[in-house]
Amino acid sequence: MENIVGKRIREERERLGMSQEELALAVGLGNRSQVNKVESGARKVDSLELRRFSEALEVPMDAFFDEARGEVLALARGGGGRDHMTDWGLELLSDMEFAEREVTRHGW
Amino acid sequence: MDGEPRLTPPPWRQGEDAALALRHRLRLSDGPVNVWEVIRRVGVALALEDFGDEGGDGRYLNKDGRALIIINTANRVSRQRFTAAHELGHHEMHRHTQRNLVIRDDDVLARTNDPLEKAANAFAGTFLAPAAGITERLGDKRNKEVSAEDVASLMGDFGLSYEATVNQLKSAKLINEPNRLRLLEAGKGNVEWMLSEAGIDEAKLFPAKHPLPSDYVDRVVTLWKHRHISDIRFAEMMRLSTADAEAYRERHGITQPELPEYDRAAAQKLLKELS
Numbered sequence: 001m002e003n004i005v006g007k008r009i010r011e012e013r014e015r016l017g018m019s020q021e022e023l024a025l026a027v028g029l030g031n032r033s034q035v036n037k038v039e040s041g042a043r044k045v046d047s048l049e050l051r052r053f054s055e056a057l058e059v060p061m062d063a064f065f066d067e068a069r070g071e072v073l074a075l076a077r078g079g080g081g082r083d084h085m086t087d088w089g090l091e092l093l094s095d096m097e098f099a100e101r102e103v104t105r106h107g108w
Numbered sequence: 109m110d111g112e113p114r115l116t117p118p119p120w121r122q123g124e125d126a127a128l129a130l131r132h133r134l135r136l137s138d139g140p141v142n143v144w145e146v147i148r149r150v151g152v153a154l155a156l157e158d159f160g161d162e163g164g165d166g167r168y169l170n171k172d173g174r175a176l177i178i179i180n181t182a183n184r185v186s187r188q189r190f191t192a193a194h195e196l197g198h199h200e201m202h203r204h205t206q207r208n209l210v211i212r213d214d215d216v217l218a219r220t221n222d223p224l225e226k227a228a229n230a231f232a233g234t235f236l237a238p239a240a241g242i243t244e245r246l247g248d249k250r251n252k253e254v255s256a257e258d259v260a261s262l263m264g265d266f267g268l269s270y271e272a273t274v275n276q277l278k279s280a281k282l283i284n285e286p287n288r289l290r291l292l293e294a295g296k297g298n299v300e301w302m303l304s305e306a307g308i309d310e311a312k313l314f315p316a317k318h319p320l321p322s323d324y325v326d327r328v329v330t331l332w333k334h335r336h337i338s339d340i341r342f343a344e345m346m347r348l349s350t351a352d353a354e355a356y357r358e359r360h361g362i363t364q365p366e367l368p369e370y371d372r373a374a375a376q377k378l379l380k381e382l383s
Binding site: 068069071072073075076083084085086088089090092093095096097099100102103106108 | 153155157159163166169171172176180207208210324328331334336345
C-alpha cells in the first residue's frame with residue numbers, strides 16, 4: 001500500500017507550520033527522526049499513535065487516509081497558514097459523503 | 109489550427125459570457141435572480157456559517173467531483189450574495205481545471221490581477237445584474253445623470269452591494285470612470301441612510317433559507333430517526349450545539365419511533381432456535 005498516512009501527516013504538519021521536532025514532542029515520539037521515518041513510510045504507526053497525531057495536528061483520524069483531502073489542502077495552502085473555512089468545508093463534505101453512503105446502504 | 113495563435117478572451121469577457129450562458133441555460137430573464145436557488149439548481153451544495161468579521165468571504169471546494177460553496181454570514185447580505193455568485197462563477201468556469209480544487213476568497217472585492225478572480229467577479233456582476241436588466245430599470249439616465257439614490261434603488265432591485273452596483277453600471281457602459289468614482293465617493297457612509305430612505309431592507313432581499321444543504325439535512329434526520337447516529341453525532345452533523353439540536357428537532361417535530369417492549373420469552377425462544 002502506498003504511504004498515504006505518512007504523506008498526509010507531512011501535509012498537515014507543514015500546513016500548521018510545525019517542524020518535525022515539534023511534532024515529535026507533541027505526539028511523544030522521541031525525536032524528529034522518528035517523525036521523519038513515519039512521514040517517509042519507513043515506520044508504521046499504530047492506532048494510539050495515530051490518535052495522538054490527530055490531536056496534535058487538529059484533524060480527525062480518517063483525514064489521514066483521505067488522499068483527495070490532501071490534494072485539496074495542498075491547494076488551499078496557497079493562501080498561507082491554516083484556513084478555518086476550508087477545514088470546516090472539508091469536514092462537511094466528509095459528513096455529506098457519510099450520510100449519503102449510509103442512507104443508500106440501508107435503503108432509507 | 110496548428111501554428112495559428114489562439115485568441116483567448118480577456119477574463120472579464122469570459123466571466124460575462126459564462127454568466128449570460130448560465131442565465132440562458134436556466135431560462136432566466138434579465139431581471140433579478142435568487143442566487144441561492146440557482147446554486148442548488150446547478151447541483152452545488154451550499155453552506156452558510158458565521159466565520160466572523162475576519163473570517164473571509166467564501167470558499168469554493170470541489171473534492172472528487174462533489175462541489176461545495178461556503179459563505180461567511182458575518183458579512184452583509186448583499187456581499188454574501190455577490191460572494192455566492194462569485195463562487196458560482198468559479199464552479200461554472202474553473203471546476204474542470206483540477207480534480208480536487210479549493211479556491212480561497214478572503215476578499216472578493218479587492219483589486220486583483222488574478223485572471224480567475226477577475227473572471228469570477230465579472231461573472232458575479234453580470235449574473236446578478238445583467239447589463240440589459242439594469243439598463244431597462246435605469247431608463248435613459250447616463251453618466252452624471254445617475255445619482256447615488258439611483259444606485260440605492262438598483263441595489264433594492266438586484267440585491268447587490270452599493271460598490272458592486274456602481275461597478276456593474278460601469279461594466280454595462282452606463283457610466284464612465286469619472287462618474288464611477290463620483291458615485292463611489294457619494295456612497296461613502298451614506299448607504300444605510302439611502303437604503304432606509306428608499307424603504308429597502310437589505311436583510312430581506314433574497315435571504316438564503318437554509319444554512320446547510322437540505323438533502324444533507326434530510327439524510328442526517330433519517331439517520332437519527334433510525335437510531336443510526338446518536339444525539340451528539342446528530343448535533344455535530346447539523347453544526348449545532350446539543351441543546352440547539354434538540355430545539356431544532358422539537359421545532360420540526362422530529363422524533364424517533366418507540367422501541368418495542370423487550371419480550372423476554374420471545375428472545376429466549378429465538379436464542380433456543382439459533383443454538
